[in-house]
Amino acid sequence: MVSMKFPTEKMSSESSFLFFRFMNNRAPSNKRYQPTEYEHAANCATHALWIIPSIVGGILLYLLSDDHWEEISAWLYGAGLSSLFIISTVFHTISWKKSHLRSVENCFHMCDRMVIYFFIAASYTPWLTLRDLGPWAANMRWVVWVMASGGTAYVFFFHERFKAVELICYVAMGVFPALVILSMADRSGLCELLVGGGCYVLGIVFFKSDGIVPFAHAIWHLFVAMGAGIHYYAIWKYLYTPVNQPTSTAR
Numbered sequence: 261m262v263s264m265k266f267p268t269e270k271m272s273s274e275s276s277f278l279f280f281r282f283m284n285n286r287a288p289s290n291k292r293y294q295p296t297e298y299e300h301a302a303n304c305a306t307h308a309l310w311i312i313p314s315i316v317g318g319i320l321l322y323l324l325s326d327d328h329w330e331e332i333s334a335w336l337y338g339a340g341l342s343s344l345f346i347i348s349t350v351f352h353t354i355s356w357k358k359s360h361l362r363s364v365e366n367c368f369h370m371c372d373r374m375v376i377y378f379f380i381a382a383s384y385t386p387w388l389t390l391r392d393l394g395p396w397a398a399n400m401r402w403v404v405w406v407m408a409s410g411g412t413a414y415v416f417f418f419h420e421r422f423k424a425v426e427l428i429c430y431v432a433m434g435v436f437p438a439l440v441i442l443s444m445a446d447r448s449g450l451c452e453l454l455v456g457g458g459c460y461v462l463g464i465v466f467f468k469s470d471g472i473v474p475f476a477h478a479i480w481h482l483f484v485a486m487g488a489g490i491h492y493y494a495i496w497k498y499l500y501t502p503v504n505q506p507t508s509t510a511r
């Protein structure tokens with residue numbers, strides 16, 4: 261009986277060893293999770309890969325611009341998109357290579373979190389600027405940047421102190437500006453915006469799964485890249501290609 265069970269037990273302990281060598285134990289709530297070497301490499305690679313495409317994508321939108329507002333939107337969006345991937349890659353590289361420079365790592369960790377707010381504001385900007393909006397909704401053009409600045413100040417003062425609040429702030433910043441859809445006459449691209457937003461929301465599950473799922477943070481990065489890719493496609497297709505370009509008079 262015992263000899264029959266043994267190979268199965270051995271196999272399962274071997275496979276769980278293989279599984280767990282890619283992941284460390286979950287960190288206590290007041291500490292940051294320490295990724296394994298494999299996870300560090302994956303965290304760097306999954307965002308570094310998108311730096312060049314995001315810069316090229318921003319330039320492409322700028323070149324497709326027909327007026328000043330399209331140029332400004334392309335600049336802001338391209339800057340937000342590429343900053344997200346650049347700052348994330350720099351932070352993860354510093355955190356991997358460790359360092360005697362703990363304060364530098366901490367500073368970049370804060371920047372990594374702050375840039376998410378600006379990335380969300382930048383992602384909304386082309387829609388808020390280039391689409392016709394109702395009178396109250398038009399204010400969202402500057403409200404998103406005030407929200408991003410508020411989020412940045414929050415990270416500066418309370419970084420890693422109240423993780424649940426931090427998550428609620430990101431979700432609020434991501435969802436609240438979408439209310440302008442209610443006053444948007446032209447709603448083309450809405451489906452892509454929802455699917456892209458869904459990628460971010462699904463990704464949050466992995467963002468919160470360090471030490472539970474191997475490579476959880478790298479998987480979160482991939483969901484971010486997928487969401488950003490879908491949103492880029494929607495901006496390019498519905499706001500910058502000649503056939504679908506809005507004929508706004510309100511700008």
Ligand SMILES: [Zn+2]
Pocket residue numbers: 303348352477481
């Ligand atoms: Zn990251």
